[in-house]
Amino acid sequence: MSRAETGTPVARTPSPLWSLGLLRSELATTFRRWRTLALLGVLAAVPVLVGIAVKIETGDGSPAGGGGGGEGPAFIAQVTNNGLFLVFTALAATLPFFLPMAVGVVAGDAIAGEANAGTLRYLLVAPAGRTRLLLTKYATTMVFCLAATLVVALSALAVGALLFPLGDLTTISGTRIGFAEGLGRALLIALAVAASLTGIAALGLFVSTLTNSGIAAMATTVGLLITVQILDQIPQLDALHPYLFSHYWLSFADLMREPVLWDDLTRNLGLQALYAAVFGSAAWARFTAKDINA
Amino acid sequence: MGPYESDDSTTARRRKAARYVVPVAVVGVAAGTIGLVPALADSGSPDLPKITAEQLVQKIAESDVQRLSGTVKITTDLGLPDLGGLEGALGGAGAPGGEGDGSAADPSAKLTELATGTHTLRVAADGPDRQRLSVLEDAAEYSLIHNGKDVWGYDSASNEVFHGTADDAGQHTGESPATPKDFAEQALKAVDDTTSVTVDGTAQVAGRDAYKLLIEPRQSGSTVGAISIAVDAKTGLPLKFTLTPASGGAAVIDAGFTRISYARPDAATFDFTPPKGAKVTEESEAGRPVTPQEEKDLAKGLEETFGKGAAGSEGAKGAEGPEGMKVIGEGWTSVAVLGTGESIPGGIPGGDEVGGDLGGFLDSLGDRVKGDFGSGTVFKTRLINALITDDGTVYAGAVTKEALVKAAESER
Structure with a gap:
């Protein structure tokens, strides 16, 4: 564990309350930013757009998805019959790009943004230590992952309840579950989606420690996201796919099977934990050894 | 350490570099685990009492597993060009009456897709009247459910339902033509004096101890190299079926349980009510013969496809x-x-x-x-x-x- 080595004799071992305070102030700074609010606003708008589009398309009684099967985001065919499915559709629609992009922006900005604004050294003057600051930044990013996912889910639930009927739902295996259990599954799915984003959050944080330009870090993270998504589509790279952080993202849909198929879900969690460990420790190695000039 | 401590810059630099050992070590441990776990899980050949090929074939024939649930992975590589949708269309057209205005939930069209690529299936059975087979797709599933008189096909991607009736409970076996058992039965029918049948050691399949039955054609001119069937040592149920071509290379058909349980599946597994708003196609509307026959045709179709x-x-x-x-x-x-x-x-x-x-x-x-x-x-x-x-x-x-x-x- 390394300190900022400011020579401050007091508070060598800050109390846990202290880092909680740091986390709280970080959260407040992040969520009060206009940029963050705008990102969350865009995310909240996606389910509204999807919901209205489905409503208009099916206004004449034709089923969504064209009946051909499998076009559009997952679950879209069921949305008209049960508004709860809009939650799943919205998450399936935002997970490939909107959600990770928002996380990439927040994570990429975490260290580099402070360095860019010249506030990083002030943060380090406080007797928190670099490791603690980094952990706080990562925790803040994870909270943002969860918040962003919940914003999409809640917005979808609200739109779904307004535009479509709610009630018992049919799992994709064809069995029926009650509305309460359906809500429970929706919450589990939101958690699974949020957990899917921890890998790119760690990656973004690492990139953020490499540069002093917030914009560069965000652009790199989002660029990496797009690159990985493209690589995941190339069949010749089949052997590589299970190690790409986005490969098991859509496994959250397995929570809608009866019984739940855990294989890919656990693989996804393991992969995200691996990315978090590798890039988290790389970020630590870089950040604690870095010359802070700004 | 801090940048202004670098009175001894070499030491400081070395210490900085040493930190990168941590992420490298994490990658190393992960790679080691990924490499080792499958090796450990593949716990080799269990010790089982010796058995002759005849006894093993007899065991399969006597096997009477009524209740099971499990996951089957089936990989078929016939070496066909991947024609995607076109192939599906051709396969559908090959099935009798396939030109009827197709429902996405139509079993014949759906199960033909199994003829290429890798698919994960879930099977469950509880006696002769209740079975289900689900083909797992990305964020969707196709389920074929037989419960008493009803046969339901449900395609979750398009939210379409196919409904048929099994008139004679006995006639409608509901056996999916995709489980290792179905393949094994077909292979065993082929056993005659032109075939060599041997027991080829033991293996573990889906956590069960199993004997391996090896079937090889004696005649030259066949494209079939060998058929290997893993048979559950306790229940006699075929757990894995592998057909390798005479030309070598990857298996043409590889169907095996990855998970199996002989406990009675939850009764709700076989309940199906069409979801609200789903498009339901009755088999009579589809202008085709009844489903039991169709299932047979299907089985035949798959046999024909698989050879x-x-x-x-x-x-x-x-x-x-x-x-x-x-x-x-x-x-x-x-x-x-x-x-x-x-x-x-x-x-x-x-x-x-x-x-x-x-x-x-x-x-x-x-x-x-x-x-x-x-x-x-x-x-x-x-x-x-x-x-x-x-x-x-x-x-x-x-x-x-x-x-x-x-x-x-x-x-x-």
Whole structure:
């Protein structure tokens, strides 16, 4: 564990309350930013757009998805019959790009943004230590992952309840579950989606420690996201796919099977934990050894 | 450490570099775990009492597993070009009455998709009246549920339902033609004096101890190299079926349980009510024969797709085959002959029938051959080869091109 080595004799071992305070102030700074609010606003708008589009398309009684099967985001065919499915559709629609992009922006900005604004050294003057600051930044990013996912889910639930009927739902295996259990599954799915984003959050944080330009870090993270998504589509790279952080993202849909198929879900969690460990420790190695000039 | 501590800059730099050992170590540990875990999980061959091939075949025949649930992984690599939707369309057209306005939940169209690629299936059974088979897709699932009199097909991607009835509970076996058991039964039908059957050690499949039964054709000219069946040592249920082609390479068919439980599945597993707003197609509306028959056709269709080889002497029972079909030869090298105008197994129409540009395209997929029978085109896959002569006769079987030409010549 390394300190900022400011020579401050007091508070060598800050109390846990202290880092909680740091986390709280970080959260407040992040969520009060206009940029963050705008990102969350865009995310909240996606389910509204999807919901209205489905409503208009099916206004004449034709089923969504064209009946051909499998076009559009997952679950879209069921949305008209049960508004709860809009939650799943919205998450399936935002997970490939909107959600990770928002996380990439927040994570990429975490260290580099402070360095860019010249506030990083002030943060380090406080007797928190670099490791603690980094952990706080990562925790803040994870909270943002969860918040962003919940914003999409809640917005979808609200739109779904307004535009479509709610009630018992049919799992994709064809069995029926009650509305309460359906809500429970929706919450589990939101958690699974949020957990899917921890890998790119760690990656973004690492990139953020490499540069002093917030914009560069965000652009790199989002660029990496797009690159990985493209690589995941190339069949010749089949052997590589299970190690790409986005490969098991859509496994959250397995929570809608009866019984739940855990294989890919656990693989996804393991992969995200691996990315978090590798890039988290790389970020630590870089950040604690870095010359802070700004 | 802090930048202003660098009075001894070499030490400081070394310490900084040392930190990167942590992420590297994490990668190393992860790689080691990924490499080791499957090796440990593959716990080799369990010790089981010796058993003869006859006893093992007997065990399979006597096996009476009524209740099970599990996950089956099936990989088929027939060496067909990946035609995507086109192939599905052809397969659908090959099925009887397939031209009826298709419901996405129609079993015949859906299960033909199993003929290529890798699929994960979930199966559950509770007695002869209640079975279900689900094909797991990305964020969607196709389920075929048989519960008493009803047979439901549900396609979650399109939210469409197919409904049929099983009139005679006995007649509708509901057995999916995709489990290792179905393949094994077909393979065992082929066992005769042209076949060598041996017990090839033991293995662990889906956490169960199993014997491995090895079936090899003795005749030359067959494209089937070997069939390996892993049989549950306790219950006699075939757990894994692997068909390797004589030409070597990856298995043509590899179907095996990855998870199995012999406990009674939850009763709710077999309940199905069409979801609100789902498009329901009744089998009578679809203008087709009833489902039990259709399921049989399906099984047959899959057999045909997967080969007379897997079915072996199936071909020898020509009387049961589609009308107009004749069989030359016996055992593994039997070749089916079909006249003109009949439906063609495998759904590959001859170039002549299609005519025009598409006909030329189809011809370009095969090899032109000449013989006493005139000339024709050989369409090849890794298992099944078919010779379509210019006068429209089709010779098909799990035999090499040479054997096919010879069969066609002997016919004249």
